[in-house]
Amino acid sequence: MTRTDWAMLRRVLRVPCITLVALVALLAINVALGATLPFRNVWIVEAGVAACMVAIVLLVSMDLLDETPLIRLFSSIGFFWLLIMFGMILTDYLYR
Amino acid sequence: MIAEPVGIELVGHFATVSQQREAAKLGLWAWLVTELLLFAGLFLCALIIRIQHPAAVTLAATHLKFWIGAANTAVLICSSFTMSGAIALSRIGWRAGMLRFMLATAGLGTLFLGLKGFEYYQDYVEHMVPFLAGPYVLARDQATRLFVDVYFITTALHGVHLITGVSILLVLTWQASRPHFLARHQNRIEVYGLYWHFIDLIWIIVFPVLYVLNR
Amino acid sequence: MRDPATPHGTIGQPSDYLHARYTLRSWFFTTDHKRIGLLYLASITAFFVLGAIAAGLIRLCLVVPNGQIFTNDTYNKLFTMHGVIMVWFFLIPSIPSTFGNFLLPLMIGAKDVAFPRLNLLSWYVFMTGALFTMITLILGGVDTGWTFYAPFSTTYSNTYVIPALLGVIVVGFSSILTGLNFVVTVHKMRCPGMTWFRMPIFIWTLYATSLIFLLGTPVITLALILLVMERAFHIGVFDPRLGGDPVLFEHLFWFYSHPAVYIMVLPGMGVITELVAAFAQKRVFGYKFVAYASIGLASITFLVWGHHMFVNGQSQLASTVFSFLSFAVAVPSAVKVYNWTATIHKGNIRLDTPMLYAMGYIGLFVLGGLTGLFLATLAVDAHLHDTYFVVAHFHYIMVGGTMLAFLGGLHYWWPKFTGRMYPEAFGRVGAFLIFIGFNVTFFPQFILGYLGMPRRYHVYPPEFQLLNILSSAGSTILAVGYFFPMIYLIWSLWFGKRAPANPWQARGLEWTTSSPPPPHNFAVTPRVDFEPYDYAIKAREVG
Numbered sequence: 121m122t123r124t125d126w127a128m129l130r131r132v133l134r135v136p137c138i139t140l141v142a143l144v145a146l147l148a149i150n151v152a153l154g155a156t157l158p159f160r161n162v163w164i165v166e167a168g169v170a171a172c173m174v175a176i177v178l179l180v181s182m183d184l185l186d187e188t189p190l191i192r193l194f195s196s197i198g199f200f201w202l203l204i205m206f207g208m209i210l211t212d213y214l215y216r
Numbered sequence: 217m218i219a220e221p222v223g224i225e226l227v228g229h230f231a232t233v234s235q236q237r238e239a240a241k242l243g244l245w246a247w248l249v250t251e252l253l254l255f256a257g258l259f260l261c262a263l264i265i266r267i268q269h270p271a272a273v274t275l276a277a278t279h280l281k282f283w284i285g286a287a288n289t290a291v292l293i294c295s296s297f298t299m300s301g302a303i304a305l306s307r308i309g310w311r312a313g314m315l316r317f318m319l320a321t322a323g324l325g326t327l328f329l330g331l332k333g334f335e336y337y338q339d340y341v342e343h344m345v346p347f348l349a350g351p352y353v354l355a356r357d358q359a360t361r362l363f364v365d366v367y368f369i370t371t372a373l374h375g376v377h378l379i380t381g382v383s384i385l386l387v388l389t390w391q392a393s394r395p396h397f398l399a400r401h402q403n404r405i406e407v408y409g410l411y412w413h414f415i416d417l418i419w420i421i422v423f424p425v426l427y428v429l430n431r
Numbered sequence: 432m433r434d435p436a437t438p439h440g441t442i443g444q445p446s447d448y449l450h451a452r453y454t455l456r457s458w459f460f461t462t463d464h465k466r467i468g469l470l471y472l473a474s475i476t477a478f479f480v481l482g483a484i485a486a487g488l489i490r491l492c493l494v495v496p497n498g499q500i501f502t503n504d505t506y507n508k509l510f511t512m513h514g515v516i517m518v519w520f521f522l523i524p525s526i527p528s529t530f531g532n533f534l535l536p537l538m539i540g541a542k543d544v545a546f547p548r549l550n551l552l553s554w555y556v557f558m559t560g561a562l563f564t565m566i567t568l569i570l571g572g573v574d575t576g577w578t579f580y581a582p583f584s585t586t587y588s589n590t591y592v593i594p595a596l597l598g599v600i601v602v603g604f605s606s607i608l609t610g611l612n613f614v615v616t617v618h619k620m621r622c623p624g625m626t627w628f629r630m631p632i633f634i635w636t637l638y639a640t641s642l643i644f645l646l647g648t649p650v651i652t653l654a655l656i657l658l659v660m661e662r663a664f665h666i667g668v669f670d671p672r673l674g675g676d677p678v679l680f681e682h683l684f685w686f687y688s689h690p691a692v693y694i695m696v697l698p699g700m701g702v703i704t705e706l707v708a709a710f711a712q713k714r715v716f717g718y719k720f721v722a723y724a725s726i727g728l729a730s731i732t733f734l735v736w737g738h739h740m741f742v743n744g745q746s747q748l749a750s751t752v753f754s755f756l757s758f759a760v761a762v763p764s765a766v767k768v769y770n771w772t773a774t775i776h777k778g779n780i781r782l783d784t785p786m787l788y789a790m791g792y793i794g795l796f797v798l799g800g801l802t803g804l805f806l807a808t809l810a811v812d813a814h815l816h817d818t819y820f821v822v823a824h825f826h827y828i829m830v831g832g833t834m835l836a837f838l839g840g841l842h843y844w845w846p847k848f849t850g851r852m853y854p855e856a857f858g859r860v861g862a863f864l865i866f867i868g869f870n871v872t873f874f875p876q877f878i879l880g881y882l883g884m885p886r887r888y889h890v891y892p893p894e895f896q897l898l899n900i901l902s903s904a905g906s907t908i909l910a911v912g913y914f915f916p917m918i919y920l921i922w923s924l925w926f927g928k929r930a931p932a933n934p935w936q937a938r939g940l941e942w943t944t945s946s947p948p949p950p951h952n953f954a955v956t957p958r959v960d961f962e963p964y965d966y967a968i969k970a971r972e973v974g
Contacts, residue, residue: 229541229542229543229620231956235620239545239615242615242619243611243612246611246614247607249645249646250646250648252649253647253650254649254652254653256649256650257650257683258653261679264679265668269674347666348664358667359673361674362674365664365668369656369660369666373656
């Protein structure tokens with residue numbers, strides 16, 4: 121591996137590395153919160169952290185930031201449909 | 217490193233390479249939508265069980281193997297990194313490096329499966345398997361069974377996807393090790409990478425939903 | 432590339448897709464979407480016959496009120512198999528997998544679908560699942576109803592529930608693969624100039640149906656997997672004795688199964704639009720409204736599933752919300768009905784067989800749809816739920832609707848698929864027999880349901896016998912009606928008149944290529960610079 125090889129490797133792996141560090145850091149936060157349970161409704165924070173991790177994987181690792189509007193539409197349709205399913209079923213279970 | 221030519225070979229019914237590439241990508245995203253909805257039903261079950269039996273769910277969640285779950289999450293995040301590396305190197309034609317990253321990804325995926333198997337074994341030893349005949353450690357609260365069973369089904373379904381993923385990855389790695397693969401089928405690495413990231417994504421949701429939020 | 436191909440001699444010409452190769456291998460390993468469409472056509476017809484036999488036996492049993500003809504266990508197995516076969520192995524694949532596979536690339540000017548090998552795989556997956564379920568019939572059947580409600584299916588039934596569920600789960604994957612293929616094909620494979628608003632309405636409805644395939648099927652896959660787990664391992668999620676909730680299964684089941692009925696309805700609506708435009712020789716009235724209504728139906732349909740569960744224990748709030756949204760979902764359907772009527776109005780109408788089916792569809796679909804609104808009304812549903820009123824309602828849509836659309840489309844596109852014309856006189860007789868037989872069978876069931884006769888019972892109060900006999904008599908007429916096309920269509924394969932490229936003087940790219948089409952659909956890739964349904968508006972000819 122020559123010096124130019126290493127430089128090229130660093131260049132193409134820059135974004136994946138930052139993503140890795142970010143995801144591991146967020147995981148560490150969630151693990152710490154889950155292990156120590158500092159306050160009552162900590163699950164809200166944990167859910168938010170998990171949502172951030174999901175967003176990072178979608179937008180960065182799966183390239184959605186650079187994708188066409190069509191692909192972005194398809195990637196968001198699934199989550200939107202989850203809202204429908206969860207929301208409407210909750211009108212049953214939360215109001216029995 | 218030796219930069220190989222990178223490209224896609226046109227198949228008969230497509231008019232242009234760009235059309236073929238975009239079609240493959242859209243096809244995979246459409247498949248991922250169905251996968252998300254498949255797991256969503258299980259997350260829904262977990263939520264409903266939580267609403268109906270909050271104390272039982274907390275009790276059950278504290279008996280899950282939190283640290284093995286956390287370690288597994290880290291393993292999959294690393295495997296996502298290696299998969300991204302493989303994709304990046306495939307784009308510049310660095311075949312040897314790409315293959316190493318692909319094998320590393322498969323290795324990390326296998327490590328996840330090993331840890332999961334060990335976790336299941338621990339669950340069995342600690343009598344945390346209510347769906348099998350035999351003693352059940354949380355029998356004092358029968359409602360805990362629901363959550364524990366959902367945990368097993370969710371992680372088993374994810375495991376099945378991971379086994380499938382690793383198998384396809386190994387086949388793909390073997391194909392990609394042949395000469396001229398990157399010149400003819402580079403987009404297969406990218407399209408497969410999307411699937412791998414999605415397996416990671418599902419676990420990133422599974423871990424908090426089952427192991428963390430309910431503690 | 433606008434005018435129909437001029438007829439040419441056969442010497443030295445390339446073969447069409449039917450005659451290019453004759454081997455079994457060339458059929459069972461084909462990646463040609465047209466051949467795959469025909470493979471599906473043969474399969475679903477076979478399953479239809481099996482499901483129809485089950486229906487015939489049901490109607491036979493109901494001729495007497497005391498259930499002497501079959502035991503209650505046998506009766507339960509009959510209506511279960513009738514439902515399972517008709518819903519999953521006939522209606523859901525019928526129009527999308529036969530007409531959709533054959534016509535989608537032709538209508539958008541493509542050479543094939545986006546993933547031809549995946550297309551073939553979807554047929555093999557379909558056959559595997561369907562045959563597996565048929566094996567459970569031979570082994571002894573299932574008696575839970577096609578809805579598989581817990582806890583009967585999970586705890587109390589003694590029949591082959593798990594194999595049946597596994598078969599249906601596998602068939603679900605076939606749907607997903609077809610939907611995925613169609614979605615990508617519509618987005619990426621349109622020929623130059625074929626913009627979204629130049630596509631035929633049939634493509635819009637196929638696209639909307641494919642979205643439902645993708646968004647709904649995985650949820651029932653999971654629901655049925657959980658049912659298998661519940662039955663095999665007593666996991667407890669649907670078992671009240673362990674703290675679970677049977678209604679949760681119903682939520683997961685109907686989240687797919689209500690949109691599934693729109694999978695059955697939407698493609699039929701697309702077919703009717705094509706028929707009505709061709710046989711009135713007129714542009715579709717309000718094309719954009721119809722296109723948007725198709726997408727609207729596919730979206731709103733996911734919001735109404737709870738109307739199957741009004742009396743099953745869900746919350747009052749949920750019932751109210753679902754009832755309101757069920758009224759809303761009727762609006763796009765109504766838009767389409769008005770647009771068909773406006774399309775026919777002042778058109779140059781020809782009452783050939785496909786048009787007869789289309790007109791039958793419009794009337795019967797309106798009846799079926801309106802009775803759906805009765806059922807969507809909470810107070811009325813409390814009385815009508817699980818009665819024959821519901822049975823009549825959905826048969827008006829499924830048979831009076833989708834089946835008529837299927838038969839109408841089959842006759843309309845038969846020349847394109849086979850290169851032969853069917854005998855028109857027999858076609859008309861068949862259409863009338865089916866229409867009459869259908870109404871005699873199912874209209875009495877509205878009355879029976881209103882009077883309180885429950886569904887899925889093999890006995891009933893003696894005062895209902897006359898209406899039941901009437902219904903069963905109608906079913907024999909309907910059966911004769913179904914035989915007609917089966918016989919004369921097959922007859923036409925060898926003895927029918929050879930068809931020109933465009934026997935109906937219709938618009939649409941599929942009519943610009945030969946009947947049958949060449950293996951790669953078009954000699955030259957079409958370029959589209961014309962609007963859809965650009966019929967010249969002719970003055971009504973006198974006499």
